[in-house]
Amino acid sequence: MNMPLISLPRGLMAVSAAGGRPGATATMDTVLEALEDFKAKYNGRLDSLESFLDAQAKQTAADKLGCGGGIGTLRAADPDYSATFANYFRSGVSEEAVRTAQATGERAQIMASMQSGSESDGGYLAPVEWDRQIGQAQRIRSPLRRLCDVRVTTTGAYSTLWKLTGPGSGWVGETAPRPATSTPTFASITFGHGEIYANPAITQRLLDDGAINVQEWLATEVSEEFDKQEGIAFISGDGSNKPYGLLGYVVGGAHEGQHPGGSIQADASGDAATVTVDGLVDFTYQLPAPYRQNAAWLMNSQTAATIAKMKDGEGNFIWRESLAAGQPATLLGRRVEIDENMPNIAADALPILFGDFQAGYVINDRQGVRVLRDPFTNKPFVHFYVTKRVGGGLKDPNAIRALKIAAA
Structure with a gap:
């Protein structure tokens, strides 16, 4: 990103070069010095803004998945929970440790989430970004995941409606009566898991x-x-x-x-x-x-x-x-x-x-x-x-x- 630098107005530069009226030189020098100070501060702020935007762009790129079958890194939706889960992944987390952390209030929210999907219930719930990574990797390799309508739900099944018959209609004159038409009918379709x-x-x-x-x-x-x-x-x-x-x-x-x-x-x-x-x-x-x-x-x-x-x-x-x-x-x-x-x-x-x-x-x-x-x-x-x-x-x-x- 290239930011424009501040230049002095041509009029002021011309006055400075010509010397101006007698007695005005000191005043003009003061104005020019103030403008130089302003220019330096402004350009410094532009440099800071440029650095910030570059850093943001790099972070955004790092948050996205890599293409061509590779797996990139997604920003953690809950960094603390993700770190705790990663620790469980490497070394295991006992139920006793979870209960102790909850009792002491330490990382209560994280441990409450892990407790809701404890080992006794079939395993811990993976962090959101892990779930997303698996889904993105599948889309790269799965033809039908690329082609079809993929819906993510939090309920036991996904349901939609199929229209069996549409509403009745007809042509009428400007002042002709409009009798009631038939009502559309639907059938429910449910896709279980x-x-x-x-x-x-x-x-x-x-x-x-x-x-x-x-x-x-x-x-x-x-x-x-x-x-x-x-x-x-x-x-x-x-x-x-x-x-x-x-x-x-x-x-x-x-x-x-x-x-x-x-x-x-x-x-x-x-x-x-x-x-x-x-x-x-x-x-x-x-x-x-x-x-x-x-x-x-x-x-x-x-x-x-x-x-x-x-x-x-x-x-x-x-x-x-x-x-x-x-x-x-x-x-x-x-x-x-x-x-x-x-x-x-x-x-x-x-x-x-x-x-x-x-x-x-x-x-x-x-x-x-x-x-x-x-x-x-x-x-x-x-x-x-x-x-x-x-x-x-x-x-x-x-x-x-x-x-x-x-x-x-």
């Missing part, structure tokens, strides 16, 4: 020596395991202690008819064993126009490799790799997300989904990650049993279409 866990291990010596960044290690290990389990559930979960998978809502799937608005429609690829260019073009226009604007493709790497070799009638590839690092490829002008949990191309399979996933599918995270420290089960390793609750389900069946490999 399943519990997911990870159980990473580390040696007590590493914890004691402080050789690793404990916060980064936890976020990385846990988010990777959560990604693996969630990815399967978001695509093919049966809803039993886990989210309802997208493919189960397709016509003929396990959740067909569960949504009050119907099921995800499946469109034939035009071939019993593969995907065709004409079939993909037709497929994109099966999705209603309001959803095509924000539509994306979802498929696995094997399917992507097959489609990337396809050309249109003029010999042009229909697949476009991005020239910018970290940006997704495009197919027929829409972004492609790769999810290895999608099926391969095979007869009667559903290898491709296309639609506005933000409008079509919701992921419901129950706020809070719980950690239980276990130094006993597998000595000399210390295990950290980490749990969170997450759900998912279809929000709008009209927003997504499935491509089915079958004869036209």
Whole structure:
């Protein structure tokens, strides 16, 4: 940041150079000295402001997560609680120590928070910024977390309404009577939670020596395991202690008819064993126009490799790799997300989904990650049993279409 320095007005500089009227020289010198003092003070304040703003910018950058799969540092929402939790993470905190601290009033608020999620209840509640770090790391690696509507709640489930019928309406003349119209009707949709866990291990010596960044290690290990389990559930979960998978809502799937608005429609690829260019073009226009604007493709790497070799009638590839690092490829002008949990191309399979996933599918995270420290089960390793609750389900069946490999 470059701040402008104060310069003397040209008029005053000219008067000083000319000498002014007889008897006015001393007065002018006094004015000029005062202006010089003011300029020095003003420029000094600008320098201080510049240093302050630079420091703020560096702090803001440090508070953000790193990109490309790395985990950065988030500012602690409650630094004292975070420090206490980190101490528990490295060396453990006994219930007796918690009760003693509460009885003496020492760090009462912190210990009260830890007591509310004590080991007897299944572990301590992780600090807010740890929860955020795990969520941010998951978003970097999870295609559906990038595509879908992710809601964080503090209640047992996330509910929304589906409009079954709209309000009645009609055309009338300027003075014609306006009779009462019908009232819209709604159906409630509730997305419950399943519990997911990870159980990473580390040696007590590493914890004691402080050789690793404990916060980064936890976020990385846990988010990777959560990604693996969630990815399967978001695509093919049966809803039993886990989210309802997208493919189960397709016509003929396990959740067909569960949504009050119907099921995800499946469109034939035009071939019993593969995907065709004409079939993909037709497929994109099966999705209603309001959803095509924000539509994306979802498929696995094997399917992507097959489609990337396809050309249109003029010999042009229909697949476009991005020239910018970290940006997704495009197919027929829409972004492609790769999810290895999608099926391969095979007869009667559903290898491709296309639609506005933000409008079509919701992921419901129950706020809070719980950690239980276990130094006993597998000595000399210390295990950290980490749990969170997450759900998912279809929000709008009209927003997504499935491509089915079958004869036209």
